[in-house]
Structures are given as C-alpha cells and as structure tokens.
Amino acid sequence: MKAEAPDGALLAAIALGGAGLREAERALCRRYAPRIRLYGLRHLRDEERARDVVQTVLLGVLQAAREGRVREPEQLVRFVLGTCRNAVLRLRELDRRAEPASNEVLVAAAGMETPRDPVNAAVLLRCLGSLGDRARRVVELSFHEELESDEVAERLEITRGNVRVIRHRALAALRACLDAPVRERA
Amino acid sequence: MSCASALSWETLVDWWAGDLDDAAGSSVEEHLLGCDVCSGVAGRVAATAEAVRTMVPPVVGPDRLAGLVRAGVRILENPIAPGQINDFHFPRNTDLAVHVLGGLVIPAGARVEVTLRSLATGNLLGHVEDAPFDARRGAVYLACQRDYAQLDHDLVAEVRVGKDEPATEYTILHHF
Numbered sequence: 089m090k091a092e093a094p095d096g097a098l099l100a101a102i103a104l105g106g107a108g109l110r111e112a113e114r115a116l117c118r119r120y121a122p123r124i125r126l127y128g129l130r131h132l133r134d135e136e137r138a139r140d141v142v143q144t145v146l147l148g149v150l151q152a153a154r155e156g157r158v159r160e161p162e163q164l165v166r167f168v169l170g171t172c173r174n175a176v177l178r179l180r181e182l183d184r185r186a187e188p189a190s191n192e193v194l195v196a197a198a199g200m201e202t203p204r205d206p207v208n209a210a211v212l213l214r215c216l217g218s219l220g221d222r223a224r225r226v227v228e229l230s231f232h233e234e235l236e237s238d239e240v241a242e243r244l245e246i247t248r249g250n251v252r253v254i255r256h257r258a259l260a261a262l263r264a265c266l267d268a269p270v271r272e273r274a
Numbered sequence: 275m276s277c278a279s280a281l282s283w284e285t286l287v288d289w290w291a292g293d294l295d296d297a298a299g300s301s302v303e304e305h306l307l308g309c310d311v312c313s314g315v316a317g318r319v320a321a322t323a324e325a326v327r328t329m330v331p332p333v334v335g336p337d338r339l340a341g342l343v344r345a346g347v348r349i350l351e352n353p354i355a356p357g358q359i360n361d362f363h364f365p366r367n368t369d370l371a372v373h374v375l376g377g378l379v380i381p382a383g384a385r386v387e388v389t390l391r392s393l394a395t396g397n398l399l400g401h402v403e404d405a406p407f408d409a410r411r412g413a414v415y416l417a418c419q420r421d422y423a424q425l426d427h428d429l430v431a432e433v434r435v436g437k438d439e440p441a442t443e444y445t446i447l448h449h450f
Binding site for chain 1: 283284287288289290291292293300303304306307308310313316317318319320321322323324325326327329330331332399400419421422423424425
C-alpha cells in the first residue's frame with residue numbers, strides 16, 4: 089500500500105485487515121495528523137493540546153475504519169471533522185474542571201513554549217519592523233493580543249473591513265519576510 | 275497535487291483570526307481536512323500567526339514578566355539608571371535578560387513611548403507607542419533575547435513619559 093494511495097483504498101485495506109492493515113493505518117495517520125493538528129491549534133491555540141486532539145481523533149478514526157463504519161472518502165472527512173469537534177469540546181470541558189491557577193500562567197507558558205517551526209526572535213522583530221506602523225499594530229493586536237476584529241478596529245479607529253484587508257496583506261508580507269534569505273530581508 | 279477549488283489566503287487568514295461565521299468556518303474546516311494543498315497553505319498562515327502570538331515583545335509589563343517567572347523562564351534583571359552606559363554580558367544560563375530602565379516617575383494611566391536606536395548609526399531599531407510599564411517601581415522593562423545577537427549590539431533606549439516631556443536615555447552595550 090503506497091502512502092499516496094487514495095483515502096478509499098486505505099479505508100478498504102484497513103477494513104479488510106490482514107497484511108496491509110498496518111501500512112494503510114500508518115499512511116492514513118501520516119495524511120491526517122497535520123490537518124487535525126491545524127484544527128486543534130486553531131481552536132485551542134496550544135501545541136500540546138493540539139497534539140492531544142490528533143491522538144484522540146486518529147484513534148477514533150482507525151477504530152471506525154477497522155469496524156467498517158467509515159468506508160467512503162467523503163464520509164471519512166466528515167467523520168474526522170465531527171471527531172475533531174468533539175475532542176476540542178471535551179478538552180475545553182476538562183480545562184474548565186481543572187480550574188488553572190490563572191490565565192496569566194497559561195499565557196506566559198504559551199509565550200515561551202517551543203513552536204513547531206521556531207522562528208528566530210531577531211528575525212521576527214526585524215520582519216515586524218519592516219511592516220508599516222498600522223499593519224504591524226493590526227498584526228500584533230490580532231495575533232499577539234488576540235483581539236477580535238471589532239476591538240482592533242475600535243483601538244485603531246478604522247473600520248472592521250480595513251482591519252481584515254490590512255491583516256491579509258500584512259500576514260502575507262510577514263510570511264514572505266520570514267521565508268526570505270537573510271540578504272533580502274528589509 | 276492540485277485543488278480544484280482552492281481556498282484563498284484571505285479566507286484562511288479570516289478563518290484563523292476567527293472572522294468567519296459558523297457555517298463558513300465549518301465549510302473551510304471540512305475542506306482543509308480533505309485537502310493537502312489548502313491545509314499546506316493554512317499551515318503557513320498558522321505558523322506566521324503563532325510566531326506572533328508566542329513572541330515575547332521587546333517591552334513587557336510587570337504582569338507579563340511575573341507570568342514568565344512563574345512559567346519557569348530563567349530571567350536575569352539588569353537595572354539601569356537614567357543616563358547610564360551599561361556594559362551587559364548575556365549569561366549562558368539565562369533565557370531572557372530584562373533591562374530595568376529605572377529612575378522614572380510614571381503616573382498611573384500615563385502614556386509611555388519607548389524608542390530603540392543603534393548607538394553606532396542612530397538607525398531606528400524599534401518603537402513602542404503605548405508601552406507597558408511598572409508605575410510602582412518607576413521602570414520600563416526591556417526584554418532581551420539571545421537571538422538578538424543578530425541585531426545591533428549597542429543601543430540607546432529613549433523613554434518618554436507623556437508626549438511633550440523630554441526623553442530619558444539609557445545606553446546598553448551588549449555582549450552575547
């Protein structure tokens with residue numbers, strides 16, 4: 089079973105069991121793990137908990153595939169999405185019960201956690217500095233202070249639509265700067 | 275590998291920022307879970323936004339500093355008086371050096387501006403318009419990371435409390 093085999097072939101091999109089972113399961117996990125991590129990170133904003141979502145969802149998906157409850161590729165994506173939602177809800181519920189010492193601790197820990205693709209702090213600072221003042225503020229307020237668009241708009245005295253347009257362009261410029269070879273950075 | 279109905283960068287940024295309604299958000303998520311091409315682009319959006327979310331900015335407030343201490347970050351404070359030229363060696367066993375720019379009188383609710391310039395060239399290295407501060411201690415905290423070895427080592431920090439007031443200067447000569 090090749091890693092690039094379509095979802096339908098992987099699901100069939102898993103449901104069938106036998107010699108190809110493990111390889112098909114590995115291929116399915118390799119394909120879906122990064123996508124599930126992205127979902128988890130988007131909703132939980134925490135790398136560790138995003139990894140928990142990946143594990144929970146993949147276990148559920150493999151179990152369903154082995155039992156033949158998921159056979160069609162379209163069905164698989166919807167099943168993964170539903171399982172992702174449930175996993176995120178469960179983790180949020182656990183967080184509420186755990187009652188962490190304070191949000192500040194979590195924010196601080198998040199601030200120093202090792203990102204998946206660590207960005208050099210000096211490069212990030214330089215790239216943020218290469219954005220215009222307003223674009224940099226929109227990026228910082230949106231993604232560092234995690235304000236909603238309406239709040240960013242109010243803070244900078246611009247419209248919500250402007251915030252979105254500035255954010256689209258600024259994040260693209262920031263990505264290009266981070267990806268650029270050193271001599272090309274502003 | 276291709277995608278017949280690729281999601282735009284704009285849609286993915288809106289999704290990551292939480293600017294889509296529930297139906298549109300679900301539709302994006304369903305597409306991303308089934309599409310390698312678009313989830314790859316979404317990964318670039320996420321990595322960029324996450325780099326900003328998790329950064330420690332060059333000027334931090336007392337609450338953030340206390341949070342970093344509680345989170346186990348190894349911090350060394352380096353107090354500097356107004357007008358002082360400070361020779362600073364970044365220690366090996368330190369994650370974050372905090373230059374405590376002290377000797378300031380900062381009323382609660384004041385607007386504090388911090389400007390960082392290269393000592394050698396006078397070039398602007400950074401500017402924070404509404405900087406956090408510690409009014410009780412009369413100080414602004416400059417957070418210095420080891421990665422900053424790539425930037426100009428010698429800098430002048432100008433702190434202005436109130437728009438029309440003169441700036442207080444601190445000179446820091448870094449050795450990484």
